[in-house]
């Protein structure tokens with residue numbers, strides 16, 4: 001890393017203040033620019049953290065797309081969007097990378113507020129082809145000559161939405177749509193499934209490529225009707241039918257296929273994209289790339305970093321800069337192995353994220369009991385239903401935000417059949433650097449409406465282990481645990497008492513206020529109670545542990561207080577506070593309730609701490625608001641008398 005506190009921007013890159021500057025560069029300068037971009041990305045992302053591997057893999061791809069197409073007249077959609085740093089640099093934002101993924105700085109995904117060249121801000125995978133289908137249909141309707149280019153990874157292609165889109169795209173030959181498959185063989189882990197096998201047939205047999213290209217060039221010169229026949233005949237004859245598999249896979253759908261092309265050969269890519277653009281209809285360009293291409297950190301085990309987003313790291317060794325504390329994920333990973341050792345019926349399912357969700361630990365111990373289904377959360381849930389119907393107890397480990405996708409499968413495939421599936425939602429609550437489409441704030445509001453589904457919110461490592469074991473013991477209904485990103489509390493938060501199943505964390509005999517703390521904000525609630533006590537306000541704090549359905553004991557207890565507060569790391573609308581208020585109304589014990597939660601809205605990225613502070617979810621803010629509320633009520637009572 002250069003000693004300056006800014007990433008080094010080379011002479012060619014520093015001359016790119018806007019896309020036109022890049023598009024007017026001499027072709028002879030492009031290889032040098034690619035080198036500058038690689039050095040710049042490693043230097044910049046080493047400081048901020050981010051998706052270094054995926055972005056190093058698309059340097060030439062992004063350059064070629066912007067040379068052949070004319071953004072924003074032509075629209076470019078990045079699937080998942082984590083691989084759009086090169087795009088941001090080529091559209092004049094290289095000088096803003098010091099703030100990448102931090103408050104007020106560049107987001108780690110496309111951002112309409114940042115640039116007219118950015119379109120899709122959602123970081124959820126497998127959406128690009130559906131956007132592209134719609135975008136291109138609109139252009140066809142208006143008779144526009146604008147093209148749509150969708151860059152989709154091989155991992156994203158394991159998501160069902162991609163195939164729903166391809167089915168529609170294949171039905172039209174008037175969509176000016178170029179689908180660039182960025183095939184690097186990996187999501188985080190190696191891409192799984194039959195699709196991956198077909199795609200890798202090419203990657204593993206490079207010898208076929210020249211032959212394939214010859215076929216391709218020959219085929220181009222034959223009228224359309226003869227192409228497929230000739231290609232098929234020639235392929236069969238020369239035994240290349242496997243290598244043509246991807247072509248078959250896509251052209252069987254009726255979509256033209258160009259490739260495979262070397263995704264790091266700018267000239268080859270440009271030729272392929274020019275040809276694809278010339279078709280004037282839907283066409284797939286299959287590019288073979290390598291994640292992290294051009295950078296080889298000294299530590300081979302940093303390969304994982306190539307794939308998952310990383311925290312700041314040393315650009316030479318790849319070593320993370322800050323020592324990582326014990327994460328919630330690590331506690332879960334260990335407990336999953338411990339429970340699986342005790343319970344042979346326990347199996348685990350991940351949607352292409354064995355490492356980030358921690359199930360990789362069980363994968364090493366019992367590989368036959370862990371299923372990586374690809375980026376396919378809906379499939380994961382209903383496949384879990386099938387496993388449970390046949391006597392297994394599946395643990396579906398998934399980020400909270402990605403669980404949004406699988407509501408229907410949860411309510412009607414799992415819960416309606418009363419199946420023992422345990423959902424473990426990591427990154428529940430505000431996450432931070434990845435922005436609004438990554439915040440795990442909807443799960444409580446969405447899933448507490450599912451009949452029979454029980455939700456637990458552990459507050460520390462000990463309660464995570466306990467509540468996970470309790471969940472696995474439930475064999476006639478689904479269960480769900482939710483915990484946040486980042487470090488687990490170093491010390492467990494002890495209960496000073498237990499009241500009918502409720503953990504009492506702070507107790508005052510002559511208390512005047514009840515604070516109900518949910519999960520990861522229990523520590524915050526305890527601290528707020530201490531601040532209140534310093535003001536002479538006596539607040540008892542309880543942790544219900546299982547937050548949905550609302551425990552009867554909690555409704556009974558809360559109904560005895562003049563004022564109740566709830567604290568949760570999730571959306572306020574429909575969240576735990578709403579649920580308790582509703583239960584109190586139903587019990588006839590309606591009491592004033594202040595619910596501290598995440599207000600609805602699109603909260604811009606930052607650190608988790610910054611966002612929690614913005615949202616009033618800090619001990620100081622909670623204590624301040626409750627002090628004011630207690631005083632207001634005191635004055636009102638005095639006035640009344």
Ligand SMILES: Cc1ncc(C[n+]2csc(CCOP(=O)(O)OP(=O)(O)O)c2C)c(N)n1
Nearest residue numbers: 054123124125153154155156186187188352
């Ligand atoms: C619905 C959904 N599930 C999981 C993720 C987490 N995720 C982010 S990037 C990624 C891997 C994507 O692989 P690929 O599409 O091949 O792109 P590459 O990183 O290889 O360029 C995953 C699983 C996500 N963004 N969206």
Ligand SMILES: CC(=O)[C@@H](O)[C@H](O)COP(=O)(O)O
Nearest residue numbers: 082123308309356427434485
């Ligand atoms: C883009 C994406 O969905 C993930 O890579 C996301 O960045 C995960 O973030 P963490 O694993 O750091 O929580």
Ligand SMILES: [Mg+2]
Nearest residue numbers: 153154155186
């Ligand atoms: Mg990939």
